[in-house]
Amino acid sequence: MAAIEIKGLTRRYGDFVAVSNFDLTVAAGECVGILGPNGAGKTTVVEILEGYRHRDGGDVSVLGLDPAHPTRSWRQKLGIVLQSASDLNELTVREAVEHFARYYPKPRDVDSTIELVGLTDKATTRTTNLSGGQRRRLDVALGVVGTPELLFLDEPTTGFDPEARHIFWGLIERLKHEGVTIVLTTHYLEEADALADHVVVVTRGRKVADTTPAGLGSRSQNLVSVRWYEHDELKEQRTAEPTKFVRELAARFTGEIPGLEVVRTTLEEAYLELVNASEQ
Amino acid sequence: MTNLPSLYYHRSRLEIRLLLRNRNAVVFSMLLPVFLLFIFGSVFNKTKLGNTGVSFDQYFVAGLLASGLLYSAFQQLAIAIPEERSNGTLKRLVGSPMPPSVYFVGKLAAATFTYIFQAIALLAIGHFSYGIHLPSSVSLWLDFAWISALGLAASALLGIAFSNFAKNGQSASALASPVVLFFQFTSGVFFVYANLPKWMQDVAAIFPLKWMAQAMRGVFLPKLFASQEVGHSFELPKAAVILGAWTLAAALICRFTFHWLPKNET
Structure with a gap:
């Protein structure tokens, strides 16, 4: 069964058509990269899949459920790394991971989650004192601590230096090996090339390509x-x-x-x- | 581990821990009634109210305890929730499998903690430094307990309802603080209620603070002071009914207006 099925998805903000007649199928265990310029509608699509935004038209199924009506057991199978977050400030890395682990029935071990994202040295540091890249890795830790079947990563490496980005890619590879389905929104072509099995290019709310990274290269x-x-x-x-x-x-x-x-x-x-x- | 009581416990602990890590909150919110008692007490220390022998300080402490309910529940939640809505806390929580009630229980725990801290500080310092009389019987202490509990419930729910009308913590603070101040002036906290103009009394009598303050006076002022009240009684049963009605109304408003995400993110 496909992890995600989208048919004819449409979303408007007032008169502005943010997403128009968008189709996508993501197989279980696949990593799909969603590419496109700023304002193309990537985040709108992803946040509809995550159950945050409503849609104006189309059929959407995520892990067998319509995300317009999320349930608790469905949320337990999802991991969400949002584009930007400035919460958790006064909590330490360990406290934050430990706290969110409690909300899931089969959480990952807290210490090994922190280790997975390379923050073991920072486990007792308060979130306000983390660098931008460390903060992003904490967001990923919170996204994976519930052992999700499906992980959403919205521009996870924005602001990373090249070395941090490569370490991060290694982490995503490990999750792929565990069989996690991944939806990756990114600005970086080389990121989609390195990680995605399947790329979708979105401009002005429309899908203009749905292929493999190699296929995208040879499209021209x-x-x-x-x-x-x-x-x-x-x-x-x-x-x-x-x-x-x-x-x-x-x-x-x-x-x-x-x-x-x-x-x-x-x-x-x-x-x-x-x-x-x-x-x- | 996802059983509800355990989640309530851990979320409440987290909220209280975060509160204590925010020094501004500790100083301004938890000690504000004590500061106010210090300032007003220094000015009006010798003032007696009418021929009752009750000092202004004693009257003021009852009003400050009622105000404490507004500070710790209404104002604290009215500001914290919009802030958490704009910084992504609520978005993260609603995207997790956390049952929604866990969040509200945590907020209520933070409000209760702040109130208890305020009340203990105020009564201890008031008693030992300003000669404030404490309730002399168990039944008065029990009255104090239910007035506090009902007041906290009404204030907290009104704070959550209010939080839906502010974009972020800053605008919430600009909106909520004058509201609290307005009711303190009109509900018999800073001035003696019976001495206020009739229209002001009538307006204040619609809202909870007047009833919380009056009920607190029923606990902290001698029985004979009741004759000085507008209704010639502290009217505790009436206060209970009105606070209960506000609690229900606020719960209904929350039920229909509470939103986890900023309006432009849904």
Whole structure:
């Protein structure tokens, strides 16, 4: 059975259509990455799935239940890491994890949860005194302490330095190994590439791609950039047939082609191209 | 471990612990009645009310205990809940499997703790430094207990109801503090109720503070002072009915207006 089934989801804020006719299926145990620019509707979709926001239309099922009518036993199977939180300030890391563990029937061990997110040294530190990245890891600890079947991560690594991000990715890999279904909202292409089995690109409330990270990269018709100098001017041609193009180019030049470069489009470029195309 | 009494216990402990870690709350909220007694007591120390022999201090302590119910339950919750709504506390809790009643029990525990602390500080310092007379019989102490319990319930529920009308802790504080002050002036806390203009008495008589203060006077003032009251009695049964009605009304308002998330996040 799919962990998440969405058909024709629509949500408006006044006249503004935040999410329009959105479909998505997430298999149990899968990690899906939801990508898109700011204001694209990612958080609206995710918060409807989490049972926070209402919807104006469409059918939604999360772990077999309509999230518009959440129940306690359904909440016990969910882990939620919100985009921003500034609560818990005067509690220590350990107190916060210990407290939230009480609300679940089969919580993870408190110390090993703290260890999982790498905060063992900070266990007795008050939340106000944590750095931004440590604070985020505490949010993740609170999201996983109830041993969720389904974990929502809304922009979990915003503000992380590269090293912290890699440590965090390792943590998510471990959760994937445990069979947790993960919905990851992110700005970072390389994050989706590293973690997601399946990526969805959202712009202006619409799904514009639903594929694998590799599929997203190869979606672009003009996959490869060929650059060279001609009459002291940098030229660039995007082409799906770089070999053919370079052969033609070589015929125009006697000898070396000045400054020749053949560059494969990165995932990021493919993504930006997709977003720009759908925003026009 | 998810049985309800245990969750109530742990949430209450957490709320009280958080309260004690917030030094501002300890000083301003818990010791405010003592400060007020110090200031007013210094000014009006010798003043006797009419020919009853009752000092203003003795009258004022009853009003301060009633005010303490508003400070610790109404004002504290009216400010803390919007703050927790805007900083994400409520969003995290409602996204967890916590039964909603756990949150409210925790808040009530924090209010009760603050009130008990205020009352003990006020009565101890009042008794030993200002010669305040304490209730002399068990039945008066029992009256004090039920007035406090009912007053806490009404105030706390009104505070929760009020919390639905503020965007965040700051605006809640700006809204709730003048409300408390208004009722203190009109309900016989800072001034003797019987000396207030009739219209002011009539307005105050609709709201709980007047009845809490009057019932507290029934505990802390001598019986013969009852003749000085507007109704020539402390009217404890009437106070019980009115406070009970406010408790029910506030519970109904909460039932229909309480929201866990900021309005633009649903």
